[in-house]
Amino acid sequence: MEIRLKRAAFLSELIPMQGVVERRTTIPVLSHILLRAEGERLALAATDLDVSLTSWCEAEVSTPGGVAVQAKKFVEIIRSLVDDEVALRLEDENRLVIEAARSTFKINGLSPDDFPTLPKVPEDGGHKVSFAQIKSMISRVLFAVSTEESRFQLNGALLKMKDEGIELVATDGHRLALVENSLDGGGAEEGVLVPRKALQELQRFEGEGDIGLKRSEHHLSFQIGRRELICRILEGTFPDYERVIAKDNDKRISFDRQELAAAVQRVALLTGDRTRAVRLEFSEATLKISAANPDLGEAQEEIGCDYSGDRFALGINPDYIGNFLAAVGTERVIFQLKDENSQCIGLPVDGDDQRYLCVIMPMRV
Numbered sequence: 001m002e003i004r005l006k007r008a009a010f011l012s013e014l015i016p017m018q019g020v021v022e023r024r025t026t027i028p029v030l031s032h033i034l035l036r037a038e039g040e041r042l043a044l045a046a047t048d049l050d051v052s053l054t055s056w057c058e059a060e061v062s063t064p065g066g067v068a069v070q071a072k073k074f075v076e077i078i079r080s081l082v083d084d085e086v087a088l089r090l091e092d093e094n095r096l097v098i099e100a101a102r103s104t105f106k107i108n109g110l111s112p113d114d115f116p117t118l119p120k121v122p123e124d125g126g127h128k129v130s131f132a133q134i135k136s137m138i139s140r141v142l143f144a145v146s147t148e149e150s151r152f153q154l155n156g157a158l159l160k161m162k163d164e165g166i167e168l169v170a171t172d173g174h175r176l177a178l179v180e181n182s183l184d185g186g187g188a189e190e191g192v193l194v195p196r197k198a199l200q201e202l203q204r205f206e207g208e209g210d211i212g213l214k215r216s217e218h219h220l221s222f223q224i225g226r227r228e229l230i231c232r233i234l235e236g237t238f239p240d241y242e243r244v245i246a247k248d249n250d251k252r253i254s255f256d257r258q259e260l261a262a263a264v265q266r267v268a269l270l271t272g273d274r275t276r277a278v279r280l281e282f283s284e285a286t287l288k289i290s291a292a293n294p295d296l297g298e299a300q301e302e303i304g305c306d307y308s309g310d311r312f313a314l315g316i317n318p319d320y321i322g323n324f325l326a327a328v329g330t331e332r333v334i335f336q337l338k339d340e341n342s343q344c345i346g347l348p349v350d351g352d353d354q355r356y357l358c359v360i361m362p363m364r365v
Contacts, residue, residue, distance in 0.1 A: 001065025001090040003037045005057060007081055007100065013044055013055045014075050016227065019201045021071040022048035029068055034115045035088070035096075036066035042088075045118060046071065051197050052118045055227045066112035067094050077105050119230050121221035126214030129166060131207050131224050133181055137168045138203045140179040140356055143323035145196045146172035153236025157199060159220075160191035165354065167191075169241050175320050176241055177327070180355040192220055193234035201229060245359055246343050249336040253282060254306040254349060257333045260287075261325040263301045267291050268318035270299040277363045278321075281313040282337075291318075314340040315365030321346075324358040 014033070022030040025048070034045040042059040045052065067090055078086065083101035090096055091106070098105040138157075146154035157170040167180040192215060202222055212223040215233070222229045267278050267289045281288040285307060290300035314337070324346045325333065332349040346358040 001035075001037050001067065001088065002063040003042060003059045003061045003089075004085055004087045005042060005059035007078065007084055007086045009057045010042070010086060011075075011078050013057050013226070014078060016055070016201065016205060017044060017046040017053055018071055018075055019204060020046040020048060020051055020053045020197075020229075023072075029110055029114045029116070031071060032068040032110060032115070033071045033074060034066065034068045034112055036112060037061045037088075038064045045115070047116055047118060048197075049116060049232075050195060051201065051229065051231045053201065053227065053229050054118065057226075063090075065090050067096050067109040068112055068115050069096055069107060069109045074107065077107070119216075119219045119232075121214045121216045121219050121230060123214075126212055126221075127161060127166075127183070128210040128212055129183060131205075131209060131211040133166075134211055134222075135203055135205075136352075137166070137179045137181065138199050140327050140353065141168050141170040141177040142196070142199055142203065143327060144170040144172055144175050144177035144358070145199070147196075148172070153193065153234060153238060156193045156195040156234045158191045158238045158241075159194050161189040163188050169238070171239060171241065171244075174317070174361050175324075176244060176359040177324070178241065178245075178355070178357055179353050182354055191238065193236065193238060194220060195231055195234055198222075198229060198231035245357070246336075246338065246345065249338045249342060249345055251282075251307070251309055251337040252334055253287075253337065254332055254334045255287070255303070257325055257328065257331060259303050260333070261322060263289050263303050264318045264321050264325075267299045267301055268322075270296050271318065272296070275365075276317055276319060277315045277365045278318045279313055279315050279365045281311070282307050282309075283311045284308060312337075312340060314342075314344070315363040316344060316360060317363060320360045324360070328356070328358075 017033050036043045041056045043056045045054045081100040087099040094109040096107050096109050157168050160167040166183045169178045207224045214221045219230050220233055270293050271291045272293045279290045287305045288302045292298040328348045330348040330351050334347045336345040344360045
């Protein structure tokens, strides 16, 4: 392999590969990026066997060929170079020579034959969705995806195509986030469970226009421009989330989002690591937020709210409130509540989404 290519364009395709590469692995090749030169382009690929990313960049290919190189160090080298153009040349025993201006690096690689065979998703069918819309939807629910490996069916979000709409839902059993938007040319389909890592990598992508969504029996493909991210669909049954969402919460209380977020964050400073809870006490036009910790002390703060009912209180995890308030993005938010034992439903006021809500279960304090 012998090629020349533009450093900036090469680096822009290399950097997203780092997120997919498996860093802690007993299979050495999974910490590598596959480079394969042919025609007038250099193809790149990375995988952890569950999530794969492929892309390419234009190159002057003198001699075609391929090699797998250690991702972290290779990206550091390309990033450190100062010349606009980079030359790559493969020597014997899969040693890659990197040259730019007066710099020369030689790094040991692996045979491209050792790199895993990447999954493929059929080209036909699928849906086109605004990439900006998909990224926005992911940001609304990602915080609610479970990180407990034992609850594998909750380690991702449910992506569901509906008649003229698209829906994304995540839950960890203590909270649930749901976002829905309209979609031209949609159609009701069975939902698929997209793993957390795939959602995180999609959110890091830069790009404009539409993203193509296609699926096979076991894999889901997201394609935007020259990049294609393919993930293994999680197996398992996602909870019947519509039944979880309370329909009889009769108290609607609105707040200034930033004021509420700041107050909750301050009071939460005196919550314990084992009992992570604040008390929300509602009275006429006022919310009192408090926390008590026998080892540290106590804190309380009052803010204004739009409420005119009877006094009541409930306990809630301040991190869950903070995650919702950071994701919702509107100036004002609404909490739908019933009593101290019922769930809190957070909603935006005049949000951009067709439907967005976050359900947070109460705690005893």
